[in-house]
Amino acid sequence: QSALTQPASVSGSPGQSITISCTGTSSDVGSYILVSWFQQHPGKAPKLMIYEVDKRPSGVSNRFSAFKSGNTATLTISGLQAEDEADYYCCSYGGYSSVIFGGGTKLTVL
Amino acid sequence: QVTLRESGPALVKPTETLTLTCAFSGFSLSTSGLCVSWIRQPPGKALEWLALIDRDDDKYYTTSLKTRLTISKDTSKNQVVLTMTNMDPVDTATYFCARTVYVWGTSRPNYFDHWGQGALVTVSS
Numbered sequence: 001q002s003a004l005t006q007p008a009s010v011s012g013s014p015g016q017s018i019t020i021s022c023t024g025t026s027s028d029v030g031s032y033i034l035v036s037w038f039q040q041h042p043g044k045a046p047k048l049m050i051y052e053v054d055k056r057p058s059g060v061s062n063r064f065s066a067f068k069s070g071n072t073a074t075l076t077i078s079g080l081q082a083e084d085e086a087d088y089y090c091c092s093y094g095g096y097s098s099v100i101f102g103g104g105t106k107l108t109v110l
Numbered sequence: 111q112v113t114l115r116e117s118g119p120a121l122v123k124p125t126e127t128l129t130l131t132c133a134f135s136g137f138s139l140s141t142s143g144l145c146v147s148w149i150r151q152p153p154g155k156a157l158e159w160l161a162l163i164d165r166d167d168d169k170y171y172t173t174s175l176k177t178r179l180t181i182s183k184d185t186s187k188n189q190v191v192l193t194m195t196n197m198d199p200v201d202t203a204t205y206f207c208a209r210t211v212y213v214w215g216t217s218r219p220n221y222f223d224h225w226g227q228g229a230l231v232t233v234s235s
Binding site: 034102 | 155156159168170173222226
């Protein structure tokens with residue numbers, strides 16, 4: 001199984017919105033709603049931001065939203081804040097009880 | 111409060127076997143729908159899922175490393191152990207353990223909702 005494809009970097013100014021795409025295949029992203037997104041600040045553990053394509057865990061800001069279409073999942077962060085600057089990873093069930101991560105996207109808040 | 115903590119050697123030599131322990135609290139591996147995974151991250155690189163174990167002692171491994179990995183648990187001690195044989199410098203990474211939630215009634219991992227802080231393991235002679 002290959003890693004899910006994410007852009008290496010995205011950037012935006014405070015207050016703007018950005019999107020991060022995550023492209024898989026019909027065997028993973030395209031077949032299951034088991035897509036999640038993680039935020040990771042330098043030196044820290046990843047934090048779950050989205051699960052089951054578009055659900056937010058308790059405590060995660062509603063500025064974070066996501067959806068899936070076909071083999072591509074998309075994370076949107078609206079009203080960008082300085083604290084959003086981090087690496088973001090998508091993740092999908094890959095079948096046969098396996099999990100695949102994306103290559104990660106570095107978000108820079110200008 | 112759910113917590114997980116990884117422990118193990120910071121440095122291993124090539125060809126050696128790595129043993130990492132994940133000690134957790136705030137949940138039990140005997141709870142239906144919960145399991146524990148190991149995930150690693152080489153410096154500056156992406157996350158890679160390695161293995162998971164559930165309450166029924168079912169174990170699943172990433173295909174590329176299946177022959178080198180063994181995951182086990184001690185439910186009474188709230189610990190999960192990962193061993194990786196024949197370590198190589200490319201295995202240098204931070205190794206995380208994470209509580210994993212199954213899709214209800216299945217053995218499909220759904221999401222990782224709690225993570226340890228990670229343990230950096232360097233492979234070098």
